[in-house]
Amino acid sequence: MSGKTVLVTGSSRGIGRAIALQFAQQGYRVAVNYYDNPDAAPELNQENLQQAQQVLKEIEAAGSSGMVVGADVSKSAAAQEMVDKIIKEFGQIDVLVNNVGINKDQLLLRISDDEWESLISTNLSSAFYCSRAAVKHMIRKRYGRIINISSVVGVSGNAGQVHYAASKSGLLGLTFSIAKEYGVRGITANVIAPGFIESDMTAGFSPEQRSKMLNGIAVGRLGTPEDVASVAVFLASPGASYISGQLIRVDGGLSSL
Amino acid sequence: MSVFEELKKIIVEIKDIPEEDIQLESKFAEDLEADSLDIVEMLMLLEEQFDIQIPEEEAAKLKTVKQVVEYVEARINENA
Numbered sequence: 354m355s356g357k358t359v360l361v362t363g364s365s366r367g368i369g370r371a372i373a374l375q376f377a378q379q380g381y382r383v384a385v386n387y388y389d390n391p392d393a394a395p396e397l398n399q400e401n402l403q404q405a406q407q408v409l410k411e412i413e414a415a416g417s418s419g420m421v422v423g424a425d426v427s428k429s430a431a432a433q434e435m436v437d438k439i440i441k442e443f444g445q446i447d448v449l450v451n452n453v454g455i456n457k458d459q460l461l462l463r464i465s466d467d468e469w470e471s472l473i474s475t476n477l478s479s480a481f482y483c484s485r486a487a488v489k490h491m492i493r494k495r496y497g498r499i500i501n502i503s504s505v506v507g508v509s510g511n512a513g514q515v516h517y518a519a520s521k522s523g524l525l526g527l528t529f530s531i532a533k534e535y536g537v538r539g540i541t542a543n544v545i546a547p548g549f550i551e552s553d554m555t556a557g558f559s560p561e562q563r564s565k566m567l568n569g570i571a572v573g574r575l576g577t578p579e580d581v582a583s584v585a586v587f588l589a590s591p592g593a594s595y596i597s598g599q600l601i602r603v604d605g606g607l608s609s610l
Numbered sequence: 611m612s613v614f615e616e617l618k619k620i621i622v623e624i625k626d627i628p629e630e631d632i633q634l635e636s637k638f639a640e641d642l643e644a645d646s647l648d649i650v651e652m653l654m655l656l657e658e659q660f661d662i663q664i665p666e667e668e669a670a671k672l673k674t675v676k677q678v679v680e681y682v683e684a685r686i687n688e689n690a
Binding site for chain 1: 647651654655
């Protein structure tokens with residue numbers, strides 16, 4: 354057992370869920386964050402909670418332990434409260450994985466102010482709020498691993514994803530700067546840029562979109578959430594302690610979008 | 611523990627220097643070789659220890675051990 358703790362934002366499903374489970378398999382105690390919005394319909398929060406509880410069950414089945422913590426991490430106060438709760442329960446956050454993300458494809462000309470702000474706050478501000486709150490504890494321990502989940506789109510841009518790509522690019526600057534600012538305090542920060550991964554986000558693609566996508570992928574298949582999770586686990590492992598401020602593409606050799 | 615004693619303990623922990631090197635007159639940058647991150651961490655620990663808030667614009671003015679001790683003591687007295 355590693356005896357360490359990890360917080361994975363947005364880990365009730367998709368890539369976040371896979372990351373939470375793989376950390377559990379390595380003996381980490383895992384805080385499973387799910388989206389809980391006090392203003393949303395109770396059924397929606399309830400569904401997210403149930404998914405998070407299911408992830409926790411699987412964590413326990415893997416022989417580890419954890420907690421579920423609902424929060425809308427795109428809001429500063431909610432993110433801070435969540436971190437406080439985890440510190441109270443676990444005493445520390447050794448690894449923070451900023452994974453939470455949403456997408457809503459739209460042409461620049463049709464993106465509303467609300468859509469822009471919603472993507473930026475959910476995908477980028479959430480990582481800022483959670484990192485700020487967690488680093489405060491990490492510097493005292495002189496140890497911390499911050500892993501941000503960006504996207505290849507954040508590196509190269511993509512038509513129809515101006516807001517999504519901008520938020521994901523923002524994660525690169527956030528990561529590189531944290532790496533420089535807190536390296537002397539034993540904290541590393543790295544960013545993973547997944548390519549096309551089988552998840553809710555790619556589930557809606559048409560067969561044509563799918564085959565076009567596959568043509569550009571060197572290894573000839575879509576990635577799995579597990580493909581991304583294993584890299585996140587590696588970046589938190591002792592073997593990766595000299596890797597910091599890096600962007601790691603997990604995209605199967607994607608040539609172009 | 612007095613504010614000065616607590617601050618000395620914190621600086622020893624952060625900078626790994628002997629306690630006797632820390633005087634009330636010590637300047638953080640010049641005498642203690644503390645950088646901006648060291649100072650932020652120090653103030654953060656004082657905030658927690660004494661349950662006070664040090665706003666950023668005030669924090670930027672604190673350059674010596676004495677200034678910090680006096681500032682923190684004033685905040686504690688306000689809370690009392």
